[in-house]
Amino acid sequence: MNLVDKQAVQNKMTKRIISNRIMRQMFFLASIFGIVVLTVLLYRIFSEGLPYLDWRFLTSFASRFPAEAGIKAAIAGSVWLMSVTAPISLVIGVGTAIYLEEYAKENKFTQFIRMNISNLAGVPSVVFGLLGLTVFVRLMEMGRSIIAGGLTMSLLILPIIVVSSQEAIRAIPKNQYEASYAMGATKWQTIRRIVLPAAIPGILTGGILALSRAIGETAPLLMIGALSFIAYLPENIWSGFTVLPIQIFNWTGRPQEEFHLVASAGIIVLLIILLLMNSIAIVIRNKFSKRY
């Protein structure tokens, strides 16, 4: 007895295959939608900003003349900020990840920490800005310094780093641990000599992506009050500073049309830095990805 009408199945087949084809095109269009938007966006920015982008632009301080305005202080500020944020967030983030993956017992407290981290990942950056303003700038009297900005940013990207480090650690096959333990290695020896080296590509990739987020953040730094004009380079973590997005924001607020073009040039610089950071992440991912 045949319950499946083969002929009917046959008849429906063509329709199914066609709808497969059509939807495939739809999905394809959807995924290039993002790329098209990106192209439009980049086209506008580049056509406006490129004429202003030259060596002088990179090596001059801000100026009231659009043609003389440069982005040196902002680049230096961003670099300083990142060099505070990167080590702090990496150490704490990786430490947290190691704790959660290697040491934590499955109990309420651990669950709480996990929940807390994924919750922090969703907290808007303005709220971190309020935290930074109240705790670092005011309460701890750090002022509007690089260290205050750097700490705020560290906390902001901490959850991203924790999660990506956790994933990197989790991706290490069990058999690597077994091999090390079976040799009589202690837990810390195993972590230091097997786990960390193997997880470093994943950690760095996640770290770089997190830093790219930090380098483009405007709102929290506006809130803790990064400077708008500074015509010398920061000397230490207590110095005042400005960063790329703030400088860009400042230029876009100017009445003179040329400053808006200068802002585009600033955006190009920021995008190039982002692209560089992303490429480094990809290179690391490809180069060091271990084939177990």
Next chain:
Amino acid sequence: ACNNTGDSEKSRDEEGTSNTDQHTRAETTEVVVDGSSTVFPIMEAVAEEYQKENQGARVNIGTSGSGGGFEKFAAGETHISNASRPIKKEEKAALEKADIDYTEFQIALDGLSIVINKKNDWVDQLTVEELNKMWSADGNVTTWADVREGWPDEEIQFYSPGADSGTFDYFSEVVFGEEGDIRQDASLSEDDNVLVQGVTGSKNGISYFGYAYYAENKDQLKAVPIVNDSGEAVKPNQETVQSGKYNPFARPLFIYVKHSTLKNESVYNFAKYALENAGAMAESVGYVAKPDSAYEKALIRLDEIAGK
């Protein structure tokens, strides 16, 4: 209290106190300026020139807004505070409490420009009363016809700077005085360029903002002549603003200088330089200079305070 440099950080630790009147600043070469974002471009220009002429000089400028600036000024964190409005009572009190003596200097003028769309060919001039009627929260103006007989029966679109800005303060002060509130259905934006976009994009738009934003967009916007106290309808431009003919919307811009910090050579030099050049710098960034005599008087006053 807080600092922006390592040097001052160190000396603070040595003193072990966080007194509000920071002598510590006297040792540093850094000049710290903060306050109004409206005044910022002028002071940025001054600082730029100053640093060109004095190698190694260090000036940094923040844009916390006039109020934010006074707050830092009272906390002893800054030497000079920029403001787009005169200091308020509470701010005075705070400075007094912190034992800070200061002097106010007017460094430039800004002609608050009331602007409309290029295609708007009916509005030839406006009086302050009409503005009051238009912008009032409890006025019943929705269309141009409600403002003046004969104007088209089309809905007005209101654009206004953020209610938290000095420009907004000044405008509502002039138009409403102590009583009355500005209408709340206006589109507000913190960014004056965004307002420019707003009026450029809508035929029935009206807005007001600093002269520079109008001057830069003359080809896209029209400034409305405003009837001044002598009954004359005046358009904002360098001359009418400086001479005071464009009133009541010509507003002064200020810097406030802390007396004790003038002992510090770098602050004194910078303040002096600022007063000497503010006029020229203001013009170069789209504001209006005060008459030369005003700056001369200000410089004498500065030297008096500094004891020179």
Next chain:
Amino acid sequence: MTVNVKEIMNEKKLNQHFLRILEKVVPVFFLLCAIISVLTTIGIILTLLVETITFFNRVSFGEFITGTEWWPFGENASYGILPLISGTLLITGIAMIVALPIGLASAIYLSEFASPKVRKVVKPVLEVLAGIPTIVYGFFALTFVTPILQLVIDDLPIFNALSPGIVVGIMIIPMIASLSEDAMSSVPNHMREGALALGSTRLEVALKVVVPAALSGIIGSFLLGISRAIGETMIVSVAAGSTPKLTTDVTESIQTMTSYIVQVTLGDASYGSTIYYSIYAVGMTLFVFTLIMNLLSQYISSRFKEDY
């Protein structure tokens, strides 16, 4: 040439006390790291709470939570958060209408149809898209998307919820696409094989097997996207205007909680004013919102978790 490894190892064991101590100290250090994230949350809550309490000493909680008007400026200030919440939800809603279908469709394409080569190119491009600073998107919304929309919708004001909503949506597409793709590509291949071997087309495999199996990850990405949309600041500040309004009309200018906070920090409110405290109350509301979103997402992902 034989070395007696065992003997050497035994000798070494004697001076390995240091290692034993290390073995005890290290976990404590890592625990401290983990606790910092908890401290951050506590810090956020305390920060917000202290100032929020001050705020509620001046403004009644009832007014705050039920008031339909948000106008913290001028004489008769009113602090009803509902307009800010409605603005936030409006932006989030529009963003989701844009981002969910496109993001999910891209994810399906990348995970189920694209060749590995295409995936290798498209995914990083999407990630770059995710990295563009939001301020850039803000001006894109104001100067590109809004004019285009104005061609379609006749009297669309320059500030409206629609344009920034769409752009926020565009901004989170990469995130949703990337995370959903991760979830779908972690569905084991043998599931797909099972369905394909029954004569399913790729589309049927994607929709009937892969998407249901990856549902928890996909929903997780949606909820994260919603969190991002709720928390987005700069796009809305630039392109939506700053007009708190209790409305569901997407063509109107609105204000969100985040853009209010930025407005005030950029503005002139002085420390200690009610406006100043209000940003903490708004921040608290925002925090509670994202907290709810996250708890919801954790509940859902534990609910729908499939173990294959």
Next chain:
Amino acid sequence: MNTATDRKPVSIIKTNEPIKEETKTIYMVNNFNLWYGENQALYEVNMGIPMNKVTAIIGPSGCGKSTFIKALNRMVELVPSVKMTGTIKYNDNDIFSSKYKVEDLRTSVGMVFQNPNPFPKSIYENVIYGPKTHGIKRKKILDEIAEKSLKEAALWDEVKDRLHENAFGLSGGQQQRLCIARCLAIEPDVILMDEPTSALDPISTTKIEELVQNLKKDYSIVIVTHNMQQAARISDKTAFFLNGEVIEYNNTDELFSNPNDKRTEDYITGRFG
């Protein structure tokens, strides 16, 4: 209606009756070569697969068994780097011809995998997945199909009271029979099985072996196994693969009792593998 329960149990010990000449060949493989990228995995395979019989494929790990059986329903093409030469004819149709739709082929040729791979849905949904996909919507028919297929797969009695529970709740052996039921639901002509019992316990294995014996009345079955005893017990014909080549292909009892090739002999006596 054919159900597993109303048949008398069949001995799982290999019968020694000689296999009669095949009536019909359902698959004809000619000079078939297959590469994964640069690496050749199958070399000049020639093989006819008989209808309504059980054909076993044996050989050591990595010899190409899975690759071969996946070529029969073109599942191997899921690996993008795959290249092929030669022909495979199914019922005299070239399966690689552009006229022949791969979905059609896979509808007639069911497949059961090494590891049970039910969908994360209910038992019932799993079984009717195929028919539903192929456009059958009426609840009544679907119910009947589900019952019939589960009975054929000898699973009905064990699951009839929990049809709407998640399939992951079943034991490994039950899951594998569910996958067989799922494959029977679309009434294929051929069933390909890739080591269907290698992940199962002895008792489940026995059940599946019995099932295969029952199914061959209605279906042609190709089964890959690394367990030579299993091949000997249940198959009619056996092919021995080594390094991508068919070393020997013969009636099962002959191949095991009297291998023609030294390598076959080494393998079946456990000399390697």
Next chain:
Amino acid sequence: MNTATDRKPVSIIKTNEPIKEETKTIYMVNNFNLWYGENQALYEVNMGIPMNKVTAIIGPSGCGKSTFIKALNRMVELVPSVKMTGTIKYNDNDIFSSKYKVEDLRTSVGMVFQNPNPFPKSIYENVIYGPKTHGIKRKKILDEIAEKSLKEAALWDEVKDRLHENAFGLSGGQQQRLCIARCLAIEPDVILMDEPTSALDPISTTKIEELVQNLKKDYSIVIVTHNMQQAARISDKTAFFLNGEVIEYNNTDELFSNPNDKRTEDYITGRFG
């Protein structure tokens, strides 16, 4: 110096000489039970493991072979849900006693796993991982250890010119011998091997089997295998596990030629598994 190369090859075919009474028992397992959470995986295991002999553990998949051998060096404790009762004595020390450090136990008892698991480091680094972990730092000593261990594992000749290349560049069989070398580097007394050849080709398998034969002079070896021929070829004693129980434990030739238990017989004749 013992190297694989200067020994004469040993036949890998099982010798039929009777095994003499063991001189010494290195492991003594008494009434050992083990649970993964609620599920009991080992039931009342009693077994003495002889010194300098090869002991094979056979049984169908899931019967607890891996669990048992991992209990011997307490690796099984890496699964947090594990609970145990009974005793295991190693050289008369209770391995679960709090006085006995688990790192010490694992230093004396090496382990080789089913899938070769070298570290993603150079060949050299892999071998000296253990000695370095135990505090040996002098380059000269480490070099000597590396050479000696690689020779013992019969890998030296193949890798001596590429010691500083990544271990993943080796073939599966070479990787497995590298893992053996890595384990020999800390000079353990016992080597536990969990299906060390199941992922390998026949030639590599033969090499490893020879190696095991050579190593038993100096080491006590416990080897898990699913390949009965292998057990028969290389071991002195064999234990047959089924569902977590030791069904039979005897000298290898006796167990295979004359099993006491029906289930053993069924298993070794390929009736299931």
